[in-house]
Amino acid sequence: MVKLVYFAWVRERIGKGEEELELPAHVKTAGDLIAYLTTLGEEYENALQFPQAIRVAVNQEHVEHDEPLTGAGEIGLFPPMTGG
Template sequence: MAKIVYFAWVRERVGKGEEELDIPVEVKTAGDLVAWLATLGEGYEEALRFPKAIRVAVNQEHIEHHESIAGAREIGIFPPMTGG
């Protein structure tokens, strides 16, 4: 079981700020997770329509899509960040 936390417009489209999910064993990387989350319903699909733009943090550390989510207690899902 992992706590998934959604931020900014991802949270708005998913319709919740966080949830506890049993992540399937075949979901091994951040990219796998984003793809799997997109299958959970219309709001998820809309929020994660451009998976490569989504940023993922495991236990409050940003990781790349090819990196493992093994041992994650908390996973943050972020939209692309802009700033100056």
Template sequence: MKVLYFAWLRERLGRDFDEVSPPDGVRSIADLIDWLGAKDEGFALATANRELIRAAIDDELVEHDTPIGSASTVALFPPMTGG
């Protein structure tokens, strides 16, 4: 699974994406953020305020409790500021 990062989250992590294979227990977006944070302190710090993290699964905006299922691409990013 590819996990994409955008804007300040991308900058704080110092990378555009990770290629990961989460274990079965990682079911939701929230689980995925927990799991990535447990492996990487920088990730845990950057995502500490969960209210500032938005998510998409395969080009669809989702909530943190949405199951990741067999997603091929998950994206994590800050609240949007376009327009």
């Protein structure tokens, strides 16, 4: 089981702030995770329709989409942040 935490409009579109999921064996990278989540329903598909724009943090460390999820206890997904 891995804890997924959703932020900003990703959370709003999915309709929940966090959840725990058992990830299938084929989900090995952050990019695989985003692709898998889009299969879970229309709200996920809607939230993650531009996967390249989604930022991923594993155990509170930013990772690239091709990095493995090995040892992930918590994975955060969020849109690009804007400063001001």
